[in-house]
Amino acid sequence: GMLGKLNLDQFAMGSSNETSYFGNVISPWRRNDGGNAALAPGGSSGGSSTAIAARLCPAATGTDTGGSIRQPAAFVGISGIKPTYGRCSRWGIVAFASSLDQAGPMARDVRDCAIMLEAMAGFDPKDSTSLELPVPEWEAGLNSDLRGKKVGIPKEYRLDGIDEDIAAMWDNGIAWLKDAGAEIVDISLPHTKYALPAYYIIAPAEASSNLARYDGVRYGLRDLPDGAGLQDMYAATRAAGFGAEVRRRIMIGTYVLSAGFYDAYYTQAQKVRALIARDFEYAWKQCDLILAPTAPSAAFGLGEKTSDPLSMYLNDVFAVPASLAGLPAMSVPGGLDKQGLPLGLQIVGKAMDEQGVLNAGLAIEERAGFTAEAEKWW
Ligand code: GLN
Numbered sequence: 001g002m003l004g005k006l007n008l009d010q011f012a013m014g015s016s017n018e019t020s021y022f023g024n025v026i027s028p029w030r031r032n033d034g035g036n037a038a039l040a041p042g043g044s045s046g047g048s049s050t051a052i053a054a055r056l057c058p059a060a061t062g063t064d065t066g067g068s069i070r071q072p073a074a075f076v077g078i079s080g081i082k083p084t085y086g087r088c089s090r091w092g093i094v095a096f097a098s099s100l101d102q103a104g105p106m107a108r109d110v111r112d113c114a115i116m117l118e119a120m121a122g123f124d125p126k127d128s129t130s131l132e133l134p135v136p137e138w139e140a141g142l143n144s145d146l147r148g149k150k151v152g153i154p155k156e157y158r159l160d161g162i163d164e165d166i167a168a169m170w171d172n173g174i175a176w177l178k179d180a181g182a183e184i185v186d187i188s189l190p191h192t193k194y195a196l197p198a199y200y201i202i203a204p205a206e207a208s209s210n211l212a213r214y215d216g217v218r219y220g221l222r223d224l225p226d227g228a229g230l231q232d233m234y235a236a237t238r239a240a241g242f243g244a245e246v247r248r249r250i251m252i253g254t255y256v257l258s259a260g261f262y263d264a265y266y267t268q269a270q271k272v273r274a275l276i277a278r279d280f281e282y283a284w285k286q287c288d289l290i291l292a293p294t295a296p297s298a299a300f301g302l303g304e305k306t307s308d309p310l311s312m313y314l315n316d317v318f319a320v321p322a323s324l325a326g327l328p329a330m331s332v333p334g335g336l337d338k339q340g341l342p343l344g345l346q347i348v349g350k351a352m353d354e355q356g357v358l359n360a361g362l363a364i365e366e367r368a369g370f371t372a373e374a375e376k377w378w
Contacts, residue, residue, distance in 0.1 A: 074344025
């Protein structure tokens with residue numbers, strides 16, 4: 001049965017849960033420095049990630065527009081899979097960026113993710129982007145023998161100044177997949193560096209359009225000041241209902257869609273998106289799966305990035321390419337960093353190949369021996 005609702009960033013916009021209307025969730029993890037600094041549970045699905053990591057529930061749902069299942073999973077040492085765009089119906093989910101939004105499960109391990117995904121996926125005529133395909137038996141199909149599989153390592157993800165613990169975990173991941181029988185190949189995804197800027201144009205553009213319906217008439221709250229007319233009601237409602245990050249996205253989105261700037265930003269970002277999808281198409285000629293880190297850092301402190309939206313956005317750098325290409329992608333725990341905090345390994349697969357992604361996730365899970373749990377400090 002359903003246990004309850006969980007917190008998330010407002011309209012799923014954020015990477016730390018701090019934009020939530022209800023206040024943020026605090027990660028159950030603490031650094032091993034003896035301090036008690038409150039850490040971000042990841043975002044936007046920080047309530048889901050934390051409830052699982054704190055053992056309040058075995059699994060939870062999330063939506064992933066640009067990493068909101070994978071990055072929070074990585075931050076708290078659990079697993080999460082964003083399936084191929086269209087696998088899970090979005091009916092009933094508030095739209096953020098419709099060409100990217102996809103639901104998926106988060107759970108303690110890969111098998112539970114497979115069980116959950118099987119229950120969540122399937123054709124729904126109420127969602128026009130729903131894939132009309134049978135749902136494979138992912139749990140029954142779990143198999144961590146990767147002989148015959150090629151795993152690509154994209155050189156563009158080895159960013160200058162990459163965190164050394166992240167780089168070491170990635171190397172461990174490569175060794176584990178090799179041990180499981182996979183052949184490792186170096187690949188190139190040349191347009192990777194344009195993915196984040198393209199995402200932060202396309203997602204706000206779609207959000208600004210989707211959120212236009214929150215006018216105080218039929219959706220959301222209504223703020224009707226004394227003697228106010230219709231326009232005043234719209235303005236008061238939107239000022240009262242939207243937090244700072246959501247307003248920032250609406251402003252960016254309406255700007256990049258405005259007549260004078262549409263071609264310079266929105267059209268350009270759509271072209272970049274096509275190139276990113278093509279990068280993956282070329283990569284699939286050389287490999288079946290791709291292995292990379294989920295995020296460029298472990299969980300950061302609450303408040304650490306709130307005044308600098310760009311550094312917050314940068315946390316999504318490894319997550320957004322798979323989103324822009326609509327591909328299945330999963331995060332599984334890869335180990336702990338020097339601060340004692342979980343790090344996630346990301347597996348990206350071909351469209352519809354959730355089985356391949358889950359199997360590689362299982363192969364890592366069996367070898368990573370990740371048994372660490374958040375200390376029960378509460
Ligand atoms: N952190 C990203 C953003 O703020 C992704 C959010 C999501 O996937 N919902 O847009």
